[in-house]
Amino acid sequence: MKLEKNNIIVERTYKQVYRCEEGIAKVFDKKKYTKADVLNEALNQARIEETGLDVAPLKEVSEVDGKWALLIEEKKGKTLAEMIEVDPKNLAKYMSDFVDLQLEIHSKKAPLLNKLKDKLSRQINSLKDLDATARYELLTRLESMPKHDKVCHGDFNPSNVIVAKNGKMSVVDWAHATQGNASADAAMTYLLFALKDQSAADIYLDTFCKKSDTAKQYVQRWLPIVAAAQLTKDNEFEKDFLMKWIDVMDYQ
Template structure:
């Protein structure tokens, strides 16, 4: 396959993402595991089959000897951009954002990776934490209830597209799992808190009210998901995440 009129929209160490006509094309570096590419493709299809209205996977292919995913392009702006342009209506947008996340959590997809298994693997691989810290986190993780809800795994306003008609569409399902919705919410909270603590608190309050969940229950997940995020090795976020891992006294 060849790109016809590519526009680079995302660049990471392991991939480049292009808009090419009515398609989104993710091109992964040659050293990126082939299994990871096919796993993302498979997970995207499993989310489709769960009944969620998401951009469809069209093709798994190779471009310049690199593996690539071709996905339908959802026209519009990210919800993050909309929120920044219209801060006076943040509460309205946040309500829509939470409603969308709760719609995802209503779905199940039994073939998805279990979130608790993924988190345990990430924590076990961490070099930044000593054996005692890893043990305490793993004990806490094991004590948390096992659920089977679809969890996006990277649910933040930059992964929600607002169409011209106002319809919200969730994109980028690379990290989707099945598990506890409050763990998914804890990660969303931390992503907000990294940039805007006021928005983070608004999100958490709204999520807990709409889902009838105690804040303390979501907070119990903070150290676990913060530790798992260290695996991404982003130095800009490391100090922020370590502070949350150190907060082990949520009850």
């Protein structure tokens, strides 16, 4: 697997995504990502493939220049985020298709995936920006929420949806995949929209709730919990916004 700097698609401090002859390579810095982290993402990818969803299959786990790497087959097309950016007047149509795709994901089961509730609990317990009382309130709320076992993407947003020339959509980046409550997954998607565009977030939530026949208030009850989970990513630009959502009294 030959990787060249001019073929980088995404670059983060501890992770790079390359386009190469064999497909798409995700390369992880060992200072941030352990072997277990990388193997867990590979396992997530393999388990999602087994659900029958149209996803790019995992081809290889290897080391490249002393870093862990995943090689995944490339899905050709544009991201839905790119399409919305150049054609914003059709946002409602794109959002409808986007939610249909998310509901297809939620219709699947993958019993060996990690449980969403366990992951959220670990994330909340790890937060140093919240005092013990706030963590207790969040964990109490989390424990009270219904336990489901639907496939949840965990980072479902338009930049992770690839649209082929024929209009067929597929989903990439299953690093955060779990099994759990679909409304928690929807709350995370709402939050990801709201971080960039509140009006788009509102359109998304209205569309999701209508198509899934879910009460908006039920999705909103998850917002403080998933905001706390997002806070663990240590993004300073998001911190103030997320802290506002973590007020657990907002949706009593």
